[in-house]
Amino acid sequence: MSVASAARPAETLSTRRYPQPHRPGTPPPRGVPRRAAPIGLYVHVPFCASRCPYCDFATAPATSRLRAAYLRALGEEIAREGETLGHPRVDTLYFGGGTPSLLEPAEIAALAAALRGAFDLRPREATVEANPATLDRARLEAWRALGVTRVSIGAQSTLARGLRALGRTHQPQDSAAAVAAVRDAALDVSVDLIFGWPGETVAEWEGDLAAAVALAPDHVSCYPLELRLDSPEEAVANWPGGGWQVLERWRRSAADAQPDDEGLAVLYRVAERRLAAAGYRHYEIANWARPRKRCRHNLRYWRNEEWLGVGAGAHSHLGGVRSANPAALPAYLARIAGGASRLPDEGADAASDTAMLALRLADGLDLARYRTRFGPSEAARVVTALRSLDGTRLLRWSGRGVRLTARGRLLASEVFLRLLAEVPPAGERVGA
Incomplete structure (x- = not known):
């Protein structure tokens, strides 16, 4: 599926519409106290070229009209949150999705301008998630100019059979090409893998791990395939046609062909053993890293520190209180247009x-x-x-x-x- 860029993308997040940009190192506006400690910032970009049938995140088709409306609202939310919080310093930054790597260079530059206008943006680490088939030199240069230091590549499998089983549209060779492009841009690389896909064998998983290790990433994440069967809102809210019935049929069929719990345990132990032998430290249940290459931003989540999330479906944890934005784009756009704040997470x-x-x-x-x-x-x-x-x-x-x-x-x-x-x-x- 081709991905259309938003109309006039350079103006999508134009800072003309927002308060005077805040320059790093200068005090916040009078009457608005600066937060004492830096925060993490998560930016959600929901757009995908196609919907992965197992995914429960807030995603949406990458139409030009929807992108333009969403990026305008995202810019408004960024400006408002920066003003409300006193233009806090941001020391970890994470662009997740969706597929942030679908954004055009002009859209990335406009997003950078909005962020710099709202926050004291001096991240020690900044990550962007990427589909292996959507990285090119121009996009990587734009992300690097924004301050990105690492790219998390959603390979999910290096095997053609694994990609087909997961409903992925990229090809096995795309992951190696993406890693090479990121290295050429002098950025760190993380690779995501999924195990436990329908019919996967131990030998196939060992081959997947060997191929991933051969790419020499700085960081590897290994997640078991988890299939929710209760119609998660995020998975269906923004996609026309088919809806939950289509996903449910795929998921029930896939679940029937998955390894059982003992089989998943065997695959997990294989990952622990193979990655340790390759020099990766197992620092979190699903994450392994080279020395000094742990994901700083995700450590904020696991330590339950403070972060702000902007965009559809994004969660925040500030002042000991959790809150979230609606996952459905119409609801998110309406709340931003109406000046409404994030919704409290009553169960947290x-x-x-x-x-x-x-x-x-x-x-x-x-x-x-x-x-x-x-x-x-x-x-x-x-x-x-x-x-x-x-x-x-x-x-x-x-x-x-x-x-x-x-x-x-x-x-x-x-x-x-x-x-x-x-x-x-x-x-x-x-x-x-």
Whole structure:
């Protein structure tokens, strides 16, 4: 499918319509306090050339009319949030999707102008997600001019059979070409892989890993194929025709042909072994990195630190409060046009979220730090919940805290469910 660029893309996020650009290093406007600590910034670009049948993220077809309307609204939200937050410093930046690499150079430049006008933009790390078939020199130069330092390439598989099984439209050779282009632009490379696709064998997964390692990326992510069967809004909200019925048929058929839980565990252990042998450190359940190449922005999520998310379906965590934008583009565009703020996430709870997210990391949960952040009562709840798993070989305790064992990484959902049962969100507790 061809991807049309937005009409007059250079003006899509024109700063003429927004407050006077804020220059890095200068104070925010009078009366608006600057945030004391830097934040992370996530920018959602939902457009895709086609819909992947397993994907539950907020995506949309990349029509020129929809792109123009969305990028105008995104620019308005960026300007408004920058003003409201006092033009905070941004030290990690992440462009996710969707397929941000579909944006044209002029659209990227306009987005850069909007971001620099709203924030003190000095990221130590800036990532853009890319489809292997959508990277070219002009786009990479535009992203680099914005400040991007790393590209996350959604290879998903290096095998033709794997790509067909996942409903992907790019070819195996596209991933190698994309990695070479990113290296030519002097940027870091991360490669995403999916395991557990219908009919996948251990030998095929080993071949996938070997091919990915041969590309010498700085970072590798390996995710099991997860197929929701409950009509997730994000997967269908913005796509005409077919709707959930088409996706549901594909997903049920794919789920029937997937490896079972034990088969997935075998594939996961293969990834652990092969990537460790290749020199990658396993620092999070699904992520491996070369020394000093961990994803700083994603570490913000796993440490439950502060970040702002802009765009359809984007989530934020600021001042201990989680909030989100609507995933459906009509609802998102209407809220921005009406000047409405993000929607609060009523089910979120900083204390339980922080414990679960920390356990995803190889470093685990530092109980002393957790006690300082949330108080002794919350820390005692977490310890009691986790101690109830003693004897299961899922956790390893140390002087400062607790982390998942190799077995625990395979069965992490059991640990998280126990935490949710024993340490429910504050609003769900008796007497809360």
